[in-house]
Amino acid sequence: MSDSLTHILSQPHKPYALLYRPAVSMDSVEILHLTCGKTHSLDKALSADSHHGKLLVVPFCQVAKRGYHAINDETPILTMPITARQSLPLSEVISRLPDLPISVTNTNFNLDDIxxxxxxxxLIEHEIGQGAGSNFVLHRKLRTSLVDYHPVQLLSLFRRLLQTESSAYWCFLINTGDEAFIGVSPELHASLDNGEMCMNPISGTLRYPEQGETIEALLEFLTNQKETNELYMVVDEELKVMSRLCERGAQVSDLRLKQLSQVIHTEYVLKGKTKASIADILTETLPAPTIIGSPVQNACQVIARYEPEGRRYYSGVVALVDGTHDNPRLDSAICIRTAEVTADGKVEIGVGAT
Known part of the structure; x- marks a missing residue:
């Protein structure tokens, strides 16, 4: 069998991406071959021509382009024109990916629990208590190393994610050759198709009870004031963004539940017609309030004081750009629940607390 997946399995160190996007197709995985570049300019990242589209990984520090505070870790935008593109059935991809044992060592946080x-x-006492904002998302980094690392291990990890977290907005593995990203993002960042822009504010989290999902636990979750207020806050912030980009503002869906393998979230979907470019959409929508807090500008300033290191790609964006000149298309996910893996197997995962 000779196809794109065969090529990746035989040369797992070469640049490629595997994308499972259930909102596009629940039954197939997209296989992309890439060329990789780096830039600090979103306009330059989007200007690279590619018949098959391009994949971007945008770091959090790009918020500085809007005048927001961010620790300057000089993390570049990864811009990856797609040289070949194929879709294969989900079941076939799972059956063909390796299932290797994976172990890690030297696991620690950059900030311990204390x-x-x-x-x-x-932060609660000196910032929220003094009126600097309604809530903030403080993050720390989990670091570990894959034992006897080989790039084929990434394919095994991706196989497990496909089997266990098929309800995520994006389940993805991106390997640039120098570093890799493997994640299951639950949240659409922003999309554009036929002039319609969409955002998907998600907040509120219910872990499934040990005895399983119950009506009582769900009703308690839906009436929890903290969870409800957090969701209203992110909806309000994203409506402000939509009002800047969409001439007639946005329509708001009914409240929805997003069920993942371990948790349930509450969410809304916002839609509006826009003439904005993809560059403008990505610039105006970063950062998402769900991963920084509110008000967004204040939150960036506060978080920059309390976090000891830059966020790199955590809370940035992974984006697929394609379509035509007359109908450019964007699909993107917030870069959370994502591991960054170096070429020698060192792993970093950003995690946040609201």
Whole structure:
């Protein structure tokens, strides 16, 4: 059998991406062959011509382009024109990917539990308590190393994600050759198709009870004031964005539940017609309030004081850009629940607390 997946299996160190996007197709995985570049300009990242489209990974520090505060870790935008593109059935991809044992070593946080807890307490007392914002998302980094690392291990990890988290908005593996990203993002960042822009604010989290999902637990979750207020906050912030980009504002869906393998979230879908470019959409929508807090500009300033390191790609965006000149298309996911893996198997995962 000779196809794109065969090529990746035989040369797993070469640049490629595997994307499972259930909103596009629940039954297939997209296989992309890539050429990779780096830039600090979103306009330059989007200007690269490619008949098959391009894939971008946009770091959090791009918020500085809007005048927002961010620790300048000089993380570049990864811009990856697609040289070949194929879709294969989900069941076939799972059956053909390797199923190797995976183990890790030297696991730690850059802030231990005590240090992280102290910063959260200080943030609540000195920032929220003094009116700097309604809530903030403070993040820390989990670091570990894959034992006896080989790039084929990434394919095994992706196989497991396909089997266990098929309800995520994007389940993806992107390997640039120098680094890799493997994740299951639950949240659409922003999309554009036929002039219609869409955003998907998600907040509120219910872990499934040990005895399984119950009506009582669900009703308690839906009436929890903290969870409800967090969702209203992110909806309000994203409506502000939509009002800037869409001449007639946005329509808001009914409240929805998003069921993942371990948790349930509450969400809304916002839609509006726009003439904005993809560059403008990505610039105006970064950062998502769900991963920084509110008000967004204040939250960026506060978080830059409390986090000891830059966020790199955590809370940035993974984006697929294609379509035509007359109908450019964007599909993107917030870069959360994502592991960054270096060429020698070192792993970093950003995690946040609201």
């Amino acid at each position: 240090q992280f807890g102290q910063r959260i307490s200080q």
